[in-house]
Amino acid sequence: MPAPLKVALLGCGVVGTQVARRLVEHADELASRVGTRVDLVGIAVRDVAVPREDVTGTPLADLLTADAEALVDGADVVVELMGGIEPARTLILRAIQGGASVVTANKALLAQDGPALYAAADAAGVDLYFEAAVAGAIPIVRPVRESLAGDQVQRVLGIVNGTTNYVLDRMTTEGLELDQAVKEAQSLGYAEADPSADVDGYDAAAKAAILASLAFHTRVSLDDVSREGIGAVTADDVAWAQRTGHVIKLLAIAERNTSGGVTGIQVRVHPALVPADHPLAGVHGAFNAVFVEAEAAGELMFYGRGAGGAPTSSAVLGDLVSVARHRVLGGRGPVESSYAALPVLPADAARTKFQVRLDVADRPGVLAQVAARLADQDVSIEAVRQTAARVVEDDGADVAVARLLITTHAAPESALTATVAALTQLDAVRDVVSVLRVEGA
Amino acid sequence: MPAPLKVALLGCGVVGTQVARRLVEHADELASRVGTRVDLVGIAVRDVAVPREDVTGTPLADLLTADAEALVDGADVVVELMGGIEPARTLILRAIQGGASVVTANKALLAQDGPALYAAADAAGVDLYFEAAVAGAIPIVRPVRESLAGDQVQRVLGIVNGTTNYVLDRMTTEGLELDQAVKEAQSLGYAEADPSADVDGYDAAAKAAILASLAFHTRVSLDDVSREGIGAVTADDVAWAQRTGHVIKLLAIAERNTSGGVTGIQVRVHPALVPADHPLAGVHGAFNAVFVEAEAAGELMFYGRGAGGAPTSSAVLGDLVSVARHRVLGGRGPVESSYAALPVLPADAARTKFQVRLDVADRPGVLAQVAARLADQDVSIEAVRQTAARVVEDDGADVAVARLLITTHAAPESALTATVAALTQLDAVRDVVSVLRVEGA
Numbered sequence: 116m117p118a119p120l121k122v123a124l125l126g127c128g129v130v131g132t133q134v135a136r137r138l139v140e141h142a143d144e145l146a147s148r149v150g151t152r153v154d155l156v157g158i159a160v161r162d163v164a165v166p167r168e169d170v171t172g173t174p175l176a177d178l179l180t181a182d183a184e185a186l187v188d189g190a191d192v193v194v195e196l197m198g199g200i201e202p203a204r205t206l207i208l209r210a211i212q213g214g215a216s217v218v219t220a221n222k223a224l225l226a227q228d229g230p231a232l233y234a235a236a237d238a239a240g241v242d243l244y245f246e247a248a249v250a251g252a253i254p255i256v257r258p259v260r261e262s263l264a265g266d267q268v269q270r271v272l273g274i275v276n277g278t279t280n281y282v283l284d285r286m287t288t289e290g291l292e293l294d295q296a297v298k299e300a301q302s303l304g305y306a307e308a309d310p311s312a313d314v315d316g317y318d319a320a321a322k323a324a325i326l327a328s329l330a331f332h333t334r335v336s337l338d339d340v341s342r343e344g345i346g347a348v349t350a351d352d353v354a355w356a357q358r359t360g361h362v363i364k365l366l367a368i369a370e371r372n373t374s375g376g377v378t379g380i381q382v383r384v385h386p387a388l389v390p391a392d393h394p395l396a397g398v399h400g401a402f403n404a405v406f407v408e409a410e411a412a413g414e415l416m417f418y419g420r421g422a423g424g425a426p427t428s429s430a431v432l433g434d435l436v437s438v439a440r441h442r443v444l445g446g447r448g449p450v451e452s453s454y455a456a457l458p459v460l461p462a463d464a465a466r467t468k469f470q471v472r473l474d475v476a477d478r479p480g481v482l483a484q485v486a487a488r489l490a491d492q493d494v495s496i497e498a499v500r501q502t503a504a505r506v507v508e509d510d511g512a513d514v515a516v517a518r519l520l521i522t523t524h525a526a527p528e529s530a531l532t533a534t535v536a537a538l539t540q541l542d543a544v545r546d547v548v549s550v551l552r553v554e555g556a
Numbered sequence: 557m558p559a560p561l562k563v564a565l566l567g568c569g570v571v572g573t574q575v576a577r578r579l580v581e582h583a584d585e586l587a588s589r590v591g592t593r594v595d596l597v598g599i600a601v602r603d604v605a606v607p608r609e610d611v612t613g614t615p616l617a618d619l620l621t622a623d624a625e626a627l628v629d630g631a632d633v634v635v636e637l638m639g640g641i642e643p644a645r646t647l648i649l650r651a652i653q654g655g656a657s658v659v660t661a662n663k664a665l666l667a668q669d670g671p672a673l674y675a676a677a678d679a680a681g682v683d684l685y686f687e688a689a690v691a692g693a694i695p696i697v698r699p700v701r702e703s704l705a706g707d708q709v710q711r712v713l714g715i716v717n718g719t720t721n722y723v724l725d726r727m728t729t730e731g732l733e734l735d736q737a738v739k740e741a742q743s744l745g746y747a748e749a750d751p752s753a754d755v756d757g758y759d760a761a762a763k764a765a766i767l768a769s770l771a772f773h774t775r776v777s778l779d780d781v782s783r784e785g786i787g788a789v790t791a792d793d794v795a796w797a798q799r800t801g802h803v804i805k806l807l808a809i810a811e812r813n814t815s816g817g818v819t820g821i822q823v824r825v826h827p828a829l830v831p832a833d834h835p836l837a838g839v840h841g842a843f844n845a846v847f848v849e850a851e852a853a854g855e856l857m858f859y860g861r862g863a864g865g866a867p868t869s870s871a872v873l874g875d876l877v878s879v880a881r882h883r884v885l886g887g888r889g890p891v892e893s894s895y896a897a898l899p900v901l902p903a904d905a906a907r908t909k910f911q912v913r914l915d916v917a918d919r920p921g922v923l924a925q926v927a928a929r930l931a932d933q934d935v936s937i938e939a940v941r942q943t944a945a946r947v948v949e950d951d952g953a954d955v956a957v958a959r960l961l962i963t964t965h966a967a968p969e970s971a972l973t974a975t976v977a978a979l980t981q982l983d984a985v986r987d988v989v990s991v992l993r994v995e996g997a
Contacts, residue, residue: 137706137852147773147895148705246703252853254695254703262687262695264589265578265873332588394859397838402855411578412693412860412870414843418835419856429853432706446887454588 119152120439123190123215125159125183125206126197130220130247132169133428134194134435139175148436150443156190159183159197159206188213192438194431195219204228211235211243216438218431220247226321226337229328233451242441242448244434249322250275250403252426253419254433259329259407260449267410268330270370272554275322277401277421278306278313279345279365283386284399286353287362293348305401315344316384319367326405327369327382332455335369335382341462343385352549355472355520359500361388362396366554371457374464374527381460387554388470395555406555463529468497468553470522471531473538474546477503477517481543485519488537492530498522506545516545522553560593561880564631564656566600566624566647567638571661571688573610574869575635575876580616586873590880597631600624600638600647629654633879635872636660645669652676652684657879659872661688667762667778670769674892683882683889685875690763691716691844693867694860695874700770700848701890708851709771711811713995716763718842718862719747719754720786720806724827725840727794728803734789746842756785757825760808767846768810768823773896776810776823782903784826793990796913796961800941802829803837807995812898815905815968822901828995829911836996847996904970909938909994911963912972914979915987918944918958922984926960929978933971939963947986957986963994 122138124131138145138155146152155178160167163179170176180186183206187193193210195217197203203224210217217236219225225232225248236243246256250273259268274280278300285296297314300306312318320340327335345365356363366389369382389396394416398404403421408414420426441447475481482501489496500520507513523531531550538544563579565572579586579596587593596619601608604620611617621627624647628634634651636658638644644665651658658677660666666673666689677684687697691714700709715721719741726737738755741747753759761781768776786806797804807830810823830837835857839845844862849855861867882888916922923942930937941961948954964972972991979985 133852141706141708144708144896145706148893252850253856254699257698257703258695261878262698262874263870264877265582265586265875266870267582267585394838397835409693409870411574411866411873413864413867415694415858415860417856417858420854423854425852426854429704429707429850432852433703434706436705437702440890441887444888446882447885449881452589455585 117151117443119154120149120191120442121156121189122153122192122194122435123157123159123186124155125193125195125203127158127160127167127170127179128196129424130427130431131158131196132167133424134196134431135175136169137428137432145436149439153435153439157186159186184209187215190215191442192216192218192435194435195221196431198223200224200227207232208235211239211241214239214241216242216442218244218434218438220245220427220431222248222321222325226324229325230334230451237450240447242438244438244448246434247427247430249325250405251419251421251423252429253403253405253417253421255405255417256329258417259326260452263409263412266412268407269410270408271326271330271368271405272395273322273326273367273405274364274395274398274403275367275405275421276313276319276365277403278310279319280398280403281305281401283345283348283363283365286350287357290350290354292350293345314346316342316365319365319384323367323369323382323384326367327380330369330407331371331380331457332452333380333457334453335380335459339382339459341383345386348386352551356388359470359520360391361553362391363387363551364389364395368554372460372464372466374460377458377460379458379460381465383462383465385552387552389555393555463527463532465528466525467528468523468525468556469531470520470551470553471535472548473519473521473544474506474516474548475519476543476545477515481517482519484541484543485538488541489523489534491537492534494526494530494534495524496521497524558592558884560595561590561632561883562597562630563594563876564598564600564627564634565596566634566636566644568599568601568608568611568620569637570865571868571872572599572637573608574865575637575872576616577610578869578873586877589877591884594876594880598627600627625650628656631656632883633657633659633876635876636662637872639664641665641668648673649676652680652682655680655682657683657883659685659875659879661686661868661872663689663762663766667765670766671775671892678891681888683879685879685889687875688868688871690766691846692860692862692864693870694844694846694858694862696846696858697770699858700767701893704850704853707853709848710851711849712767712771712809712846713836714763714767714808714846715805715836715839715844716808716846716862717754717760717806718844719751720760721839721844722746722842724786724789724804724806727789727791728798731791731795733791734786755787757783757806760806760825764808764810764823764825767808768821769894771810771848772812772821772898773893774821774898775894776900780823780900782824786827789827793992797829800911800961801832802994803832804828804992805830805836809995813901813905813907815901818899818901820899820901822906824903824906826993828993830996834996904968904973906969907966908969909964909966909997910972911961911992911994912976913989914960914962914985915947915957915989916960917984917986918956922958923960925982925984926979929982930964930975932978933975935967935971935975936965937962938965
């Protein structure tokens with residue numbers, strides 16, 4: 116059997132601890148899969164003295180070190196699980212330049228500096244694997260860049276943030292308002308004390324950038340992703356969605372599109388109405404799923420746990436076995452593929468169906484006025500539903516209104532924006548209650 | 557750029573034609589992904605003169621040849637899409653021994669002779685890839701053997717036969733009887749004129765053997781798979797399933813199990829009740845899905861089209877890009893991993909929940925007698941539902957019966973078999989209407 120491989124672990128949080136434990140407990144099995152032993156030689160942490168659950172008092176404690184650089188310099192494979200930009204970036208580059216292969220789960224770093232890291236790994240002839248950076252335990256990086264390598268991806272729709280999926284799911288099943296559901300998620304440990312990275316869609320946007328890069332062989336950075344979180348979604352929106360046979364999901368979307376004669380890709384994150392019979396509608400709780408439409412393969416979906424120590428450690432160890440096997444048997448995994456270099460189209464190039472809810476004056480002719488504003492922008496109406504309601508004015512007066520639910524055919528985002536602006540100018544329109552995109556229909 | 561790779565295609569059916577077309581139409585993109593051109597140098601068929609849709613009259617027709625051996629001998633990569641055991645096996649071995657890498661979609665051959673082929677490829681140092689052999693377009697081979705290489709799979713539940721899934725889905729949504737649904741599937745081209753390979757579970761069993769081998773690092777052949785088709789499933793079974801919150805699916809199951817102190821695996825194919833909120837319950841029509849439970853990753857599901865020319869060609873081309881890249885860049889994909897060599901446990905070692913439906917005499921004390929027979933075999937009851945019904949005897953008499961629906965806790969298959977035998981001996985039991993396993997609960 117070839118000489119054992121030395122593995123350095125950077126970071127000893129929830130995922131790091133699980134990776135370390137599994138490396139030790141399953142050492143024999145891993146050796147069978149790799150073709151040689153894979154020895155964990157150290158775990159770099161900021162402060163060795165901090166007590167750590169599942170580490171302090173175990174043999175793992177002896178592996179802790181504060182000298183990350185020395186650890187990296189002696190390793191064959193470096194597993195980076197610190198998160199954040201620095202010192203992760205510097206240590207990963209140091210590892211690559213020293214000839215080590217790298218496995219990372221750092222989506223923020225890859226969404227910001229992926230191309231520089233991929234280029235460094237390519238120049239050094241080492242692997243840089245990152246399955247755990249998108250959708251946790253779900254194998255999605257490998258299927259998209261290897262299994263679909265002979266196909267052409269048309270669209271990726273992902274539920275890639277478990278926190279917001281949990282929140283929206285509770286709003287759907289229990290009728291909770293957003294802030295109630297967020298509090299519940301916080302009490303269960305699904306949401307941070309400051310939930311904005313999840314709720315405002317930043318986390319999903321980083322994953323969207325990575326997924327889009329892989330699926331379309333094009334460099335996509337976080338700045339290319341248009342982003343709208345779930346902060347404006349109300350219990351009323353969720354209830355209306357259900358009445359029309361939909362559920363609301365926060366989606367990361369990357370699609371091939373042609374706009375103004377230019378074929379490119381459009382990458383965005385926003386809440387969307389998804390038909391209740393769409394496979395993504397059945398993704399509940401903190402689960403993640405990525406739905407892929409490819410030219411030949413058709414519709415594919417990958418489903419599983421998108422976060423958590425054990426699930427994420429599974430993805431990290433799968434990568435570790437791959438890069439370790441390459442060191443034993445020769446060869447390398449796929450390098451960054453950006454040959455397509457498609458232009459990233461602006462947000463208003465996206466074409467989707469919309470559902471618009473309006474409160475309008477309850478008198479004849481209003482619907483005709485509203486329909487005319489849509490027609491002005493070439494937005495075609497698929498369906499209108501009108502119900503009578505009563506609302507209480509600021510001055511206490513109780514007035515009759517008509518509530519319109521308009522579903523459009525697919526229209527450019529820019530046309531919809533212009534339409535909504537025109538509608539708000541109409542005297543008869545009391546309120547544009549909500550505007551939601553429909554995806555997967 | 558390195559010298560172009562020569563690709564030989566064996567077989568020009570629905571999948572072969574799609575592969576050939578995509579190789580030609582997407583030649584530039586494939587070259588970008590592989591790192592050199594991938595040239596289709598010939599397509600071996602039995603009879604060159606037979607007219608072929610999408611081939612005859614196109615440049616592809618010039619590539620047809622009846623001399624498969626000569627074609628194989630000149631190729632860098634051989635793509636086998638003939639199906640069946642011979643001459644596919646001989647040609648694949650010839651290719652391997654000549655130093656070519658092989659991509660195949662031949663599940664029957666792999667389920668029968670996989671180990672010999674894997675060993676030959678390993679000895680020759682070439683790749684043998686077969687993503688398309690299980691679940692068509694769904695990337696499942698690569699995720700199971702690479703992404704989960706650092707994890708331990710506990711169980712695999714697959715809907716791997718689109719024909720039977722379509723049939724059961726139509727029985728569920730339309731209330732059709734089996735033979736009506738099969739006729740419909742035949743008229744749509746989803747089922748063969750002789751539907752027995754699908755309906756009797758042979759196709760699913762071959763895929764179960766391959767999936768089990770991969771997931772448990774153990775050699776599993778078709779003979780190790782216990783098999784029961786959907787032939788006995790009635791519209792009444794389907795309706796009862798719905799009433800109890802289930803759907804009936806034909807599942808390919810492979811699970812780690814301990815029986816009589818021996819840890820091994822149990823591999824089987826049979827119809828099963830699946831809870832309506834389980835992800836597999838939402839897999840409709842001719843779609844396939846594979847649900848995996850792994851120690852660290854937890855629950856994963858892979859969903860997509862399991863058959864058809866274009867979807868299967870996607871999987872074949874993904875493999876082709878992988879093996880071609882290895883020839884350009886060096887290295888090889890995973891070889892057969894059978895180090896775990898777990899014993900395959902007999903069919904009656906499986907433990908599952910059951911739903912048993914009985915017609916019994918409508919008089920006091922019968923339920924007690926029935927319950928005693930279950931207790932005799934240590935089968936514990938989770939729930940009993942009793943309804944009154946009237947049945948017409950052979951002699952025309954109209955008699956009152958009680959209909960019992962008994963759901964058990966998990967019990968060994970052997971205990972259930974003994975229980976059912978004992979129940980049929982009871983005077984008060986008129987008929988054991990159905991016995992169905994419950995999975996995924």
